[in-house]
Amino acid sequence: MKVGYGPMGLFEYDGSKELIVRLKHDADLVQSIAELARSKGIKAGSFTAIGALKRGELGYYDQRSHEYRKIRIDSPYELVSCVGNVSLKGGEPFIHAHVVLSDEKGNTRAGHLLEGTVFAAEVHLRQLEGPKLERKYDEVTELMLWVTE
Amino acid sequence: MKVGYGPMGLFEYDGSKELIVRLKHDADLVQSIAELARSKGIKAGSFTAIGALKRGELGYYDQRSHEYRKIRIDSPYELVSCVGNVSLKGGEPFIHAHVVLSDEKGNTRAGHLLEGTVFAAEVHLRQLEGPKLERKYDEVTELMLWVTE
Amino acid sequence: MKVGYGPMGLFEYDGSKELIVRLKHDADLVQSIAELARSKGIKAGSFTAIGALKRGELGYYDQRSHEYRKIRIDSPYELVSCVGNVSLKGGEPFIHAHVVLSDEKGNTRAGHLLEGTVFAAEVHLRQLEGPKLERKYDEVTELMLWVTE
Numbered sequence: 396m397k398v399g400y401g402p403m404g405l406f407e408y409d410g411s412k413e414l415i416v417r418l419k420h421d422a423d424l425v426q427s428i429a430e431l432a433r434s435k436g437i438k439a440g441s442f443t444a445i446g447a448l449k450r451g452e453l454g455y456y457d458q459r460s461h462e463y464r465k466i467r468i469d470s471p472y473e474l475v476s477c478v479g480n481v482s483l484k485g486g487e488p489f490i491h492a493h494v495v496l497s498d499e500k501g502n503t504r505a506g507h508l509l510e511g512t513v514f515a516a517e518v519h520l521r522q523l524e525g526p527k528l529e530r531k532y533d534e535v536t537e538l539m540l541w542v543t544e
Numbered sequence: 545m546k547v548g549y550g551p552m553g554l555f556e557y558d559g560s561k562e563l564i565v566r567l568k569h570d571a572d573l574v575q576s577i578a579e580l581a582r583s584k585g586i587k588a589g590s591f592t593a594i595g596a597l598k599r600g601e602l603g604y605y606d607q608r609s610h611e612y613r614k615i616r617i618d619s620p621y622e623l624v625s626c627v628g629n630v631s632l633k634g635g636e637p638f639i640h641a642h643v644v645l646s647d648e649k650g651n652t653r654a655g656h657l658l659e660g661t662v663f664a665a666e667v668h669l670r671q672l673e674g675p676k677l678e679r680k681y682d683e684v685t686e687l688m689l690w691v692t693e
Numbered sequence: 694m695k696v697g698y699g700p701m702g703l704f705e706y707d708g709s710k711e712l713i714v715r716l717k718h719d720a721d722l723v724q725s726i727a728e729l730a731r732s733k734g735i736k737a738g739s740f741t742a743i744g745a746l747k748r749g750e751l752g753y754y755d756q757r758s759h760e761y762r763k764i765r766i767d768s769p770y771e772l773v774s775c776v777g778n779v780s781l782k783g784g785e786p787f788i789h790a791h792v793v794l795s796d797e798k799g800n801t802r803a804g805h806l807l808e809g810t811v812f813a814a815e816v817h818l819r820q821l822e823g824p825k826l827e828r829k830y831d832e833v834t835e836l837m838l839w840v841t842e
Contacts, residue, residue, distance in 0.1 A: 404715040405729075411711055413560055413672050415588065415629070417553040417690045431554075439713065441817040443590065443627045443741065445642040447605055455797040456745055458769040458812050466799040471607040475642040475654040476625045476774045476793065478741045480713070480815055491815065493743040493773040495625065495644050495793050495801065497654035499604040501615040503644065505773040505795035514607050515685050517629055517640065519590040523711050536813050541715045562709055562821050564737065564778070566702040566839045576697050592741065592776045594791040596754055620756040624791040624803040625774045644774065644793050646803035648753040650764040652793065663756050664834050666778055666789065668739040 404541070408439065408525035418516040424448070424477070425490050425508055428518065432481050432488035437520070439528040444477035446516035448496065453506030461537040466506055472496035474516060477508070481520070482528040484539055489530060553690070557588065557674035567665040573597070573626070574639050574657055577667065581630045581637035586669070588677040593626035595665035597645065602655030610686040615655055621645035623665060626657070630669070631677040633688055638679060702839065706737065706823035716814040722746070722775070723788050723806055726816065730779045730786035735818070737826040742775035744814035746794065751804030759835040764804055770794035772814060775806070779818070780826040782837055787828060 414435070418427045428442065453466040479492030495505040530539035563584070567576045577591065602615040628641030644654040679688035712733070716725045726740065751764040777790030793803040828837035 404717065406713040408711040408713065411560075411709075413557040413590075413670070413674075415555040415557065415590070415672070415677060415690070419553065420684050441711075441713070441741070443592065445627050445629070445640065447607065449607065453795075453799050455771055455795065455799070457797065458745065458747065464797050466797075468799075473604055473642065473655055475644055475656075476627050478627075478743050478774050478776075480743070480817065491743065493771065495652075495654060495773055495795075497602075497604065497644075499606065499613050499615075501602050501604070501617075501653040501655050503652045503654045503793075503801045504799040505793060505801045506771055506799050507773075515682075515687055515689060517690070519629065521711070523713070528713060533813075535718050538813055540813060541713070541815070560709075562706040562739075562819070562823075564704040564706065564739070564821070564826060564839070568697050568702065569833050571697055579697055580703075592739065594776050594778070594789065596756065598756065622753055622791065622804055624793055624805075625776050627776075644801075644803060646751075646753065646793075648755065648762050648764075650751050650753070650766075650802040650804050652801045652803045664831075664836055664838060666839070668778065 406526045406528055408523040412522040414520040414522060416518040418513045420513060422513045424511040424513055424516055425492060428490045429488055437481050437488060437522045438483055439523040440481035440520055442479050442518055442520040444516055444518040446474045447514040448472050448474050449512040449514050451511035452509040454509050455506050468504060472498055482530055482541060484530040555675045555677055557672040561671040563669040563671060565667040567662045569662060571662045573660040573662055573665055574641060577639045578637055586630050586637060586671045587632055588672040589630035589669055591628050591667055591669040593665055593667040595623045596663040597621050597623050598661040598663045600660035601658040603658050604655050617653060621647055631679055631690060633679040704824045704826055706821040710820040712818040712820060714816040716811045718811060720811045722809040722811055722814055723790060726788045727786055735779050735786060735820045736781055737821040738779035738818055740777050740816055740818040742814055742816040744772045745812040746770050746772050747810040747812045749809035750807040752807050753804050766802060770796055780828055780839060782828040
C-alpha cells in the first residue's frame with residue numbers, strides 16, 4: 396500500500412494567531428473569509444465554522460471526467476460542519492471549504508462549498524506564519540494543489 | 545453580493561492553550577464541556593470532538609419561524625464530527641456545538657447538539673485568551689450572537 | 694444527569710506546532726498520517742482534513758456487541774469532513790479518524806475511518822507537546838481509550 400506525503404508535501408509552522416469571526420447575515424461565506432484573508436494578509440491558514448445557511452451551491456469533483464458537478468441548495472440548512480483552509484492561488488488568498496448541511500429532519504447534504512449565503516456563521520480561523528503555501532496545477536488530478544518551490 | 549464580517553464581528557487572540565479531554569461514559573457532551581469551561585475559567589474557545597453517542601437530541605433552527613425544531617436520536621450513533629465553540633452568555637460559559645452522527649450502514653443524522661449521552665468521546669478544546677466573546681440578542685435572526693462592546 | 698471528564702481524563706498542552714500536509718495520490722489516509730506522526734515523533738495531536746477519496750472502508754462500533762461493523766466504500770467521494778487525533782497505543786502513534794463523505798448528489802456516508810485511498814487530501818495536523826496521551830483497554834466500552842498514569 397502506498398503511503399506518505401512526499402518531499403514536496405509538508406509545510407511546518409511555528410506561530411499561529413487565532414481569529415474568531417461572526418460573519419454578516421446575507422454575506423457569502425466563501426467570499427467573506429477570502430475578504431478577511433486579504434485584509435489581514437493571511438497567506439496560510441485553516442478554519443472551521445458552524446451556523447446556518449439560507450441557500451448555497453455545493454460541488455462534487457468527478458474523479459473520472461475531472462469536472463465539478465454543481466448541487467444547488469435552495470432551502471435553509473444548518474451548517475453542521477465547515478472545514479477549510481487558506482492558501483495562495485495566483486498570488487491571492489484562496490479559500491478551500493467543505494461543508495455538511497442538515498435539514499429540519501436531521502438529514503444531510505454535503506460537498507465542496509462553491510457559495511453559501513449566511514443566515515448566521517461563527518468562524519474560527521487560524522492564521523499560520525511560515526512557508527509559502529501555494530496552489531499549482533497538478534497533472535494527475537487536474538486540480539490546483541500545494542507544492543513547495 | 546454582500547460579503548464581510550463587519551466592524552463588530554472580529555475577535556483576535558494571540559495565545560491559546562490546548563486541552564485534550566476524554567469525557568465520561570454516560571456524561572452529557574454539552575454539559576461536560578460547559579463544566580470544563582467553568583472549572584478552567586475558559587471564556588472563549590473552539591473545539592472538535594469524535595466518539596460515539598448512546599442517544600441525544602438535535603436541533604434545527606427554523607429560519608422563518610425563528611424556533612428550534614427538535615430531533616430525537618434514540619439509538620446509538622458514531623459521533624463523526626463535532627465542531628463547536630465556547631463563549632459567554634449572561635456571564636457564563638455557553639457551549640455551541642454542531643454534530644454529524646452515523647449509523648451501522650454509514651447513514652447520517654446531523655444538527656445543532658442540544659444534548660448527547662456519551663458512549664465515548666475525545667475532545668480537543670482550544671482555550672483562547674483575549675477579547676471578551678459574549679453573546680447578545682440579535683434582532684435579525686432572534687439568536688444570541690457575538691457582538692463587541 | 695452525569696457530567697464531566699473525571700480526574701483521569703484531562704490533558705493540558707501549552708505548546709503546539711502546526712503541520713500542513715498534502716497527501717500523495719493513491720496513499721492511504723490513515724497510514725500516511727501515522728507515517729508522518731512516526732517520522733516527526735508526534736505523540737499527541739489533533740487534525741482535520743478535506744479532499745476526496747477514491748474508495749475506503751468505514752467502521753461503526755456496535756455499542757451492544759462491542760464489535761466494529763465494516764462499511765465498504767467502493768466509489769469516489771468528496772472527503773467533506775475528517776476530524777481525528779494522534780496518541781500512543783502500545784508505544785506507537787495511533788491515528789483515530791472519523792469522516793463524512795459526499796457523492797455527486799450531495800448525499801453522505803460517514804463513520805470511523807478504517808482505510809481511505811486518497812484522490813487528493815489536505816491535512817492540518819497540530820502537534821502537541823506535553824503529557825503522555827496513551828490508549829489503554831477500557832472495560833466499559835471494550836475500546837482503547839485515554840487514561841493518565
